[in-house]
Amino acid sequence: MNSHYEAPLDESIFLLKEVIEWKTLFEYPAFNHVDEDLATAVLSEAAKFTSEVLAPLNEIGDSQGSRLIDGKVVTPDGFRQAYADFIESGWPGLDMPEKYGGQALPLSVQVAFAEMVNGACISFGMLPIMLRAAATLLLEHGGTEIIDRVVPNLVSGKWGATICITEAQAGSDVGRIKTLARPQADGSYHLSGSKIFISYGDHDLTNQITHLVLARTPDAPAGTRGISLFLVPKIHFDSDSQNQVSVSRLEKKMGLKASPTCVLDLDEAVAYRIGEENRGLNCMFTMVNLMRLEVSIQGPAIASAACRKALAYARERMQGGAPDKKALPIIEHADVRRMLYIMRARTEAMRALVFEAAFNLDVARADADKENARAAKQLAELLLPVCKAAGSQTGFDVANLAVQVLGGHGYISDHGVEQYVRDARVAMIYEGSNGIQALDLVTRKLLKDEGQRYNIFVNRIKQDITRFENIERCKLILSGLHQGLQHLSSSTDFLLNCKPEAIRDVETGAADYLNLLALVASSWMWLRMVAHVDESTEFGLSKLAVGNFHTEHMMPECQLLSERVMLGAGTIDSLSSDVLAG
Ligand SMILES: Cc1cc2nc3c(=O)[nH]c(=O)nc-3n(C[C@H](O)[C@H](O)[C@H](O)COP(=O)(O)OP(=O)(O)OC[C@H]3O[C@@H](n4cnc5c(N)ncnc54)[C@H](O)[C@@H]3O)c2cc1C
Structure with missing residues (x-):
């Protein structure tokens, strides 16, 4: 049971089809060899592969670990066979160019696939991330000889x-x-x-x-x-x-x-x-950015896996209620429900946001209209540090909540949720720690371009507000989003108006600003999800309830975050480092 994994196939297809609207991608020449049926079939196969072949590796991978024997690394039992199956099925090159053996699918489909891989076994998922990112780097910056020698072997997964x-x-x-x-x-x-x-x-x-x-x-x-x-x-x-x-x-x-x-x-x-x-760091950023997108999806991947285990457990576990009656399943208790709603609200919004970032990277690559392509690229650049930091934080927090829902049974290893906490933690550190992502967001993506990328982001949200403002079921989310945008706007003005000598104020507020922007972006995703559901279905009802929960229980944090952004560095710098360290 520990290794059981069910890929979020229906959810991914819903997002890609209805919310991200992947059919617009299939109209570009770069992707017109793909259609909805093909992309759906690929993801359905991926769901099967990841739950049947990769998920069984997760527990044994954790207990055995990789070992160093005579100077060589030996992976845990089963990894070699699973990797052979992985490359045999052509998974490493899903979004890589056909010329080098890939299938040239959109990055947004690849990211949905990456979620399944990482949700099933994140330790396994670490390798294919690097193959695709390295191949992309070489295609962009390598000479013909290196490209011809190396890229086909990375795309096939042979190297x-x-x-x-x-x-x-x-x-x-x-x-x-x-x-x-x-x-x-x-x-x-x-x-x-x-x-x-x-x-x-x-x-x-x-x-x-x-x-x-x-x-x-x-x-x-x-x-x-x-x-x-x-x-x-x-x-x-x-x-x-x-x-x-x-x-x-x-x-x-x-x-x-x-x-x-x-x-x-x-x-x-x-x-x-x-x-x-001397231009190596610029070249490396091609690889780093792609890896950051994949790390972004590692968060929702683990969060989603943890969430499913917590939901299933909460329905089965009987505790509480009147002593003379049968005990209640813990899913009936308000506090347990609160945790489960938070888990779903954060996971589903972050997944949608990472898909949105990937979609914009697809548009940036494929759209012949230079203005459209530029705007999409700039939006993706703004979203990337947000997805990386808030996505990884979501993975950790949701896994942690899953342990709480399972109580002592979550803390012991039988159900595998404590492993999710341990596995998720590093995503907040590698590929640029979350603190560095926040600095990247405020200094490079906000201040350096004087708010241009920010304006694209806000205008997109406003377009969607106009598009959906007459849908009755969206009313609550719309009001929360309006308020969130106001808090974001005050904080943004504060940061943009900080004088260069007040850079400490900017740095002090960076993490809270990132979290504020992530909350507003999550509300934007909830608006789009709720706008696209059919309320008469269980799926639609459930989305509406979780979207409303996000507005009522989580959006009030915008005010707190905004106030903290605008505090400046006063207290932070009130002690010398020596006194602070005691
Ligand atoms: C499991 C794992 C896998 C990894 N894989 C790879 C890999 O494949 N390749 C690779 O090259 N690296 C890899 N790394 C390294 C990883 O990218 C680094 O750990 C990360 O960049 C942070 O560097 P550091 O650990 O030295 O922390 P430090 O740089 O010492 O940072 C410590 C803390 O200080 C903060 N901090 C540092 N500088 C500043 C600043 N200027 N302003 C504000 N805050 C700051 C950070 O945000 C962080 O919270 C891996 C790390 C781990 C744990």
Whole structure:
């Protein structure tokens, strides 16, 4: 029972079909080989595959973990066979170009698939994320020779890939990386240094692994302007011998135990530069952004899995009620219902928001109208840090609530919900911690472009308010959304009016601002969901009730968040660091 997983197929199809309106995508030349039937069939097959093949790995992956044996990483029982089945079915290349063996489906369909993979077994899902992101990076920044050699193998899943940024002294502060890249006479480079926390830095699922590594050439300027990007194959391309890349340590960690987190040592490892020298971080952002979108869906993925377990348990578990009568199922108790409503309200809104971000990336890529494409790209850029931070927070919080609903039976490992808490936690840290996402949102996405992206976001919401304002069942959500927008507007004005010397005020309010924007965006998603349901169905009734709950119980937080955004740094900076640390 622990590993049981039921993919949210109906929910995903509802969102893609009715709310995101994927039929508009299928009209673009880039996607006109796809139609609703094909995309639905793919996701139905995915639901089956993830629950039958991947979900059984989740518990054993957690209890066994990946192991380092004689310098090589061995994945838990069953992972090799499941990976072989995964690539045999062509799942790694769902949204990759047909020219390289992919199926060129929209990213919004891929993201729905990614939710299923991560909900079934997030440790397994960590590898395919990197294959697609690395292939996309190479297609954008690599030379023809590297593309032809590497990309088809990533798209087929025959080769693995990693993203190697972090070093002991360079976590969030990427500019401090020290790994050295020495140019060689033949145009290649030799890399030396140590990368830490590298996911799937080594494993036994593929023979070859292509590491995408940030390093600096000998005379590179300090900071992020002196970073270049390199591809380091585990096995030399021109011989079958091993490159000078080794795993010196496998981290023991809180969750995600089957996903090997490696210290990778590079000792004059042969490497090939990707993109221009000193422009490596810009190139790497292609990979990072795509991975951030996938990390965004990891939150709702775990939240949804946890939610389903909590709902099923709450219907079965009998506690409370009059002593002379049969005990009640705990789903009857108000406090348990409150928790279940919160879980659904947050999970379903975040899933919709991540789909919306992916949809806009699809439009940005496929729309020939430059203005439409630009607006879609800018909206996606604003939503990305919000989806990453609020999505991962939702995954953790909802999993935590699931433990509460199950009581002691949630805290022990029998039902698998405590594993969700442990597995979900890291998504708030990797791919840029949530604090860094908040800074990205307020400094780059809001202040630097003087609110342009923000205006696109608000105008889209206002268009939908006009579109749905006459639908009676949307009235409550509409009023909550109006109020939320007012609080967001006050906070945005406050931030935009902060003088450069008041940057501490901006930084202090960043996390609350992100949460405020996420709440308003969630309300926008609830409006669109409720506007599209048929109230005479159970599905429609249920959406309406949860949407109204979101408005009544969660939207009042907008006021609190807005007030906190506008507090500034006064109290935060009232103690010196020495006194604060005691
Ligand atoms: C399981 C796991 C897998 C990972 N996989 C990979 C991988 O595959 N490849 C890879 O390269 N890395 C990977 N990482 C590393 C991950 O990306 C980093 O842990 C993350 O970027 C944060 O860096 P750090 O841990 O050094 O924390 P720090 O940078 O030390 O941050 C600690 C805290 O300080 C805050 N902080 C730091 N700087 C600032 C600032 N300027 N302003 C405000 N707050 C700040 C952060 O928000 C955070 O809360 C992985 C990590 C884990 C745990």
